[in-house]
Amino acid sequence: MDHAPLRHHGDVDATPGLLDFAVNVQGTGPPRWLRDRIAAVLDDLGRYPSAAHDRAAREAVAARHGRRPDEVLVLAGSAEGFALLPGLRPRLAAVLHPGFTEPEAALRDAGVPVARVLTDAADGHRLRPSAVPAEADLVVVGNPTNPTGVLHPADDVRALAAPGRVVLVDEAFADAVPGEPESLAGEPGPLVFRSLTKTWALAGLRAGYALGSPELLARLAHGRPPWPVSTPALEAVIACCEPAAVAQAQEAASALAVRRAEQAAALAAVDGVTVLPGRAPYLLLRLPDGHGERVRARLRDAGIAVRRGDTFPGLGPDHVRVAVRPAEAVARLTAALGEALSHPPSNCSKATLPQPGGVKVALLQSGGGA
Incomplete structure (x- = not known):
């Protein structure tokens, strides 16, 4: 088994210049x-x-x-x-x-x-x-x-x-x-x-x-x-x-929970996207079978970074994780997801990483x- 995927983290996906949904840090710096x-x-x-x-x-x-x-x-x-x-x-x-x-x-x-x-x-x-x-x-x-x-x-x-x-x-x-x-x-x-x-x-x-x-x-x-x-x-x-x-962190957590619910609803409205239930400041998405790698590439071409899911044991290439972000960033993500999923794959490959099963x-x- 290749152990390298265990060392993959979201900062690798979020290269400078991309709209960052891959890293779960809130904001660009401390208050x-x-x-x-x-x-x-x-x-x-x-x-x-x-x-x-x-x-x-x-x-x-x-x-x-x-x-x-x-x-x-x-x-x-x-x-x-x-x-x-x-x-x-x-x-x-x-x-x-x-x-x-x-x-x-x-x-x-x-x-x-x-x-x-x-x-x-x-x-x-x-x-x-x-x-x-x-x-x-x-x-x-x-x-x-x-x-x-x-x-x-x-x-x-x-x-x-x-x-x-x-x-x-x-x-x-x-x-x-x-x-x-x-x-x-x-x-x-x-x-x-x-x-x-x-x-x-x-x-x-x-x-x-x-x-x-x-x-x-x-x-x-x-x-x-x-x-x-x-x-x-x-x-x-x-x-x-x-x-x-x-107290300030708890106020932020309450606001984050509201934004999370709104983001989950917006993403679930995209045809083909399944939003898994959760409580954390990020959401795990399931894309249609065989579309994950292609959709991640299209999002990247659109200037958006998401966290790939296939380096997590038990998940596959059709899973992606997205951080909770402000509404304007979410609108850009949902539009790009809808565009990517509206075009059928021409040559979509399956997972390239070994998965337990x-x-x-x-x-x-x-x-x-x-």
């Missing part, structure tokens, strides 16, 4: 007040990030989620957290798919055996805890899941707990759902990753954090280099966890086949 907070620490760049600044960031996160500071680990983005997962030394990791592929990529690169637990579109891509192998001592699930947008009930995620097992919940988009329902960030037990990238448009800064027991976080952090999180990122974590910022769980050894 002015957050820019000012980050800029205020630039004079400190001549000094190494301090333990006091890290402690202040952990205290801010702890206050935001009702945790203790020793239950917080500040990260250089959630991606750093995924890269640290092999340090937990799992014997078998189970990863829910379709889902964000970076955790599996990091685990497989380190030689960790991985079981893919595939959700079913006919079942609404719902998490079924019983489908996870009993022997898995690390389970990774996104909530809401990327790219399906499914928000799993917290009780289903809690049901994954088992003696000797670490349950990692990737809540990168949790703050983009009004009220943050089903979040486990305030509960002991699971390991929870949070990102500031999406809501606050900080993809270039790399800032996030992990929540978990002090013992588990110590295992996760073992072997990190000194000063892993920059001074501007630490300040961003503090700023984004303050009550006024949390026929089974719900496949054991994958790093460097081996399914």
Whole structure:
């Protein structure tokens, strides 16, 4: 099996100059007040990030989620957290798919055996805890899941707990759902990753954090280099966890939910487009069989980037993911989709990437086949 698709992310699809529906960052940059907070620490760049600044960031996160500071680990983005997962030394990791592929990529690169637990579109891509192998001592699930947008009930995620097992919940988009329902960030037990990238448009800064027991976080952090999180990122974590910022994020999430519903309705009105249900700030679309690659190419020719779906295990080339965008951008996307689908393909090819099929769980050894 070719492992390269696991390293494909939306920024590869969204080259400069294209109308970007491929990346799930909201806006082109942080709000002015957050820019000012980050800029205020630039004079400190001549000094190494301090333990006091890290402690202040952990205290801010702890206050935001009702945790203790020793239950917080500040990260250089959630991606750093995924890269640290092999340090937990799992014997078998189970990863829910379709889902964000970076955790599996990091685990497989380190030689960790991985079981893919595939959700079913006919079942609404719902998490079924019983489908996870009993022997898995690390389970990774996104909530809401990327790219399906499914928000799993917290009780289903809690049901994954088992003696000797670490349950990692990737809540990168949790703050983009009004009220943050089903979040486990305030509960002991699971390991929870949070990102500031999406809501606050900080993809270039790399800032996030992990929540978990002090013992588990110590295992996760073992072997990190000194000063892993920059001074501007630490300040961003503090700023984004303050009550006024949390309130602003929730207002943005409510507005985003309205735009999402409007965008879903507009896309569903395009003949041939199926919009899968979800709660996240993006939508998973299914195009007519055999049309996906051609439609993506036509959209690109029209200056529009969407996220291809065939690099997500369990999806194929006729799936695309689109971020929630303002109405004028959505109008341009729907018009281009309608134009692309109104012309029959002259020579439409099927998927070029290997896809799992026929089974719900496949054991994958790093460097081996399914």
